[in-house]
Amino acid sequence: MTDRPPTALLDVEDLEVVLAAGATTGTVLDRISFSVDAGRTTGLIGESGSGKTMTAMALVQLLPAGARTAGHVWWREEDLLGARARRVRQVRGREIAVIFQDPLQALNPTQTVGRQIGEIPRRDGLSRDAVRAKVLELLDRVGIPDPEQRIDAYPHELSGGQRQRVMIAMALAGEPRLIIADEPTTALDVTTQARVLALIAGLREREGTALLLVSHDLRVMANVADDLVVMYAGRVAERGPARAVLDSPRHPYTRALANNVPSVRTRSAIARPLPGAPANPFDRPAGCAFHPRCPLVTDRCRTETPRLRELEPGRFSACHLAEEVTP
Amino acid sequence: MTVLEIRDLRVTYTGRGRRSVRAVDDVSLDVLPGETLALVGESGSGKSTIARCVMGLVRPQAGTITFEGQPLGPVDRRPASAQRGLQMVFQDPGSSLNPRMTVGAIIREAWRTHPAVAPAGDRAEALAAVLADVGLDAGVATRRPSALSGGQQQRVSIARALALAPRLLVCDEAVSALDVSVQSQILRLLVDLRREHELSVLFITHDLAVVRQIADRVAVMRSGELVEQLPADQLFTEPAHPYTRDLLRAAHQLEGAAFDSFDTDTSGEQVS
Numbered sequence: 181m182t183d184r185p186p187t188a189l190l191d192v193e194d195l196e197v198v199l200a201a202g203a204t205t206g207t208v209l210d211r212i213s214f215s216v217d218a219g220r221t222t223g224l225i226g227e228s229g230s231g232k233t234m235t236a237m238a239l240v241q242l243l244p245a246g247a248r249t250a251g252h253v254w255w256r257e258e259d260l261l262g263a264r265a266r267r268v269r270q271v272r273g274r275e276i277a278v279i280f281q282d283p284l285q286a287l288n289p290t291q292t293v294g295r296q297i298g299e300i301p302r303r304d305g306l307s308r309d310a311v312r313a314k315v316l317e318l319l320d321r322v323g324i325p326d327p328e329q330r331i332d333a334y335p336h337e338l339s340g341g342q343r344q345r346v347m348i349a350m351a352l353a354g355e356p357r358l359i360i361a362d363e364p365t366t367a368l369d370v371t372t373q374a375r376v377l378a379l380i381a382g383l384r385e386r387e388g389t390a391l392l393l394v395s396h397d398l399r400v401m402a403n404v405a406d407d408l409v410v411m412y413a414g415r416v417a418e419r420g421p422a423r424a425v426l427d428s429p430r431h432p433y434t435r436a437l438a439n440n441v442p443s444v445r446t447r448s449a450i451a452r453p454l455p456g457a458p459a460n461p462f463d464r465p466a467g468c469a470f471h472p473r474c475p476l477v478t479d480r481c482r483t484e485t486p487r488l489r490e491l492e493p494g495r496f497s498a499c500h501l502a503e504e505v506t507p
Numbered sequence: 508m509t510v511l512e513i514r515d516l517r518v519t520y521t522g523r524g525r526r527s528v529r530a531v532d533d534v535s536l537d538v539l540p541g542e543t544l545a546l547v548g549e550s551g552s553g554k555s556t557i558a559r560c561v562m563g564l565v566r567p568q569a570g571t572i573t574f575e576g577q578p579l580g581p582v583d584r585r586p587a588s589a590q591r592g593l594q595m596v597f598q599d600p601g602s603s604l605n606p607r608m609t610v611g612a613i614i615r616e617a618w619r620t621h622p623a624v625a626p627a628g629d630r631a632e633a634l635a636a637v638l639a640d641v642g643l644d645a646g647v648a649t650r651r652p653s654a655l656s657g658g659q660q661q662r663v664s665i666a667r668a669l670a671l672a673p674r675l676l677v678c679d680e681a682v683s684a685l686d687v688s689v690q691s692q693i694l695r696l697l698v699d700l701r702r703e704h705e706l707s708v709l710f711i712t713h714d715l716a717v718v719r720q721i722a723d724r725v726a727v728m729r730s731g732e733l734v735e736q737l738p739a740d741q742l743f744t745e746p747a748h749p750y751t752r753d754l755l756r757a758a759h760q761l762e763g764a765a766f767d768s769f770d771t772d773t774s775g776e777q778v779s
Contacts, residue, residue: 227686369549374760403763440691442716444758453691457656
């Protein structure tokens with residue numbers, strides 16, 4: 181752990197998750213390494229099957245039953261991957277909060293939002309009035325209009341955007357140092373998405389909370405991430421500062437992704453689509469998992485799995501030809 | 508002649524114990540030959556209800572729908588030529604393809620339903636040709652939808668539609684559920700097929716960035732009403748209606764850029 185950056189709040193080192201599906205097993209996460217710095221937003225991006233959600237869930241041990249893990253999840257000098265379940269539960273919801281994609285499924289339909297947001301303050305032994313005051317303040321902070329009115333509402337009485345704000349308020353109630361948000365705006369309309377993202381970005385600035393944002397949407401990432409981790413078939417393809425990764429990708433997959441994202445600004449996204457479909461970690465191609473779709477493929481790519489290597493300080497790529505990738 | 512003409516369409520849903528909701532409120536639209544008309548709006552704007560009326564799956568309270576000069580009723584009262592001339596591609600191919608049938612059987616079934624357009628000669632050859640048209644190998648014919656990727660499944664849905672030589676393709680969020688690298692393949696395919704088969708497309712989506720890639724004209728919906736209708740290029744450079752401007756501004760914001768060339772009203776982007 182000698183080269184661990186001093187500001188890293190969370191340091192993921194060679195994280196591996198093996199799942200069984202019927203008779204076959206799959207290494208769904210294959211030696212994932214990245215770190216999340218305090219006060220920064222790290223984006224975990226990838227398509228279906230890339231392992232982005234699995235990675236996020238592995239950090240707080242919300243994995244499917246029977247999953248086998250290896251590697252380290254360093255959280256402030258403590259390895260969460262080796263920690264007891266009881267200890268992980270203490271960290272989760274307090275030091276690390278999780279916001280899920282679908283608030284309607286994550287919220288309890290039979291309890292008022294005020295009761296759910298107040299759960300941690302109540303467990304901290306705050307008085308009834310103090311809990312209520314704290315919940316009202318949280319509702320106000322996440323931009324719910326008229327908190328006095330909304331505190332006693334049930335989840336189904338709120339709009340999708342308001343429910344997601346309630347989830348964020350719940351996350352903030354424990355005053356976490358890290359928030360993991362899994363596709364927090366995917367289910368929302370575009371005007372609501374923009375507002376919820378502005379809220380999340382604002383939190384980081386005001387509270388210094390670190391954010392790990394999981395998304396398939398490069399547009400969202402370009403907007404809010406400081407650092408990017410690009411995943412493909414359960415491996416890290418590339419990582420580095422978001423601006424640098426998007427402007428001058430060092431992996432052909434990142435480049436294709438950036439060129440294929442439809443934009444309201446140009447009409448060029450469908451000019452040269454990437455062939456094929458995202459690789460499945462249960463049936464990962466030999467060598468580089470991206471090689472069947474890669475325009476730069478060589479014989480070496482078909483047999484030898486590229487390691488994630490540091491090209492320049494802070495920029496990593498898992499491509500044999502990283503130096504030859506042009507924007 | 509317009510391919511599809513919608514006049515004064517109105518759909519009202521009555522909720523239990525609640526007042527009724529006008530899902531579609533006096534909407535008139537035309538789809539011209541060979542064009543892609545994008546119907547955009549947020550959830551609840553009524554765009555999918557219009558698609559369902561066009562397909563005859565929802566019966567409007569008022570208004571008319573005319574397809575190539577022929578007035579259209581509910582789907583079971585439509586002449587076979589109108590039924591096959593109008594084909595739909597749904598958002599989720601996984602649930603709109605019969606999981607028990609092979610891809611080949613799915614397409615042959617379409618031909619059995621509409622013998623008028625079934626290939627006269629060797630069906631195996633015709634099947635391979637339809638699959639090739641959507642970029643699939645002939646070998647896919649023996650597989651079931653569950654053995655295919657999301658992108659391949661959506662290609663099968665498009666092949667099933669194309670097998671009936673349609674005049675108008677209605678795509679309801681047809682690429683929304685796909686991974687981005689696959690989404691651009693399917694958009695590319697739709698653009699190519701439209702040209703090769705002289706199709707008109709009614710493309711329903713919530714995503715303005717996708718609209719920019721493929722639409723000729725755009726109709727913007729909000730709460731059941733048609734807000735404005737304009738050429739796609741114009742929507743992205745000089746949207747007229749304040750609501751269209753709000754939508755476009757939000758889309759630009761999501762891409763991390765301020766779009767201020769027409770910035771007169773910023774009320775829509777305040778937090779809360």
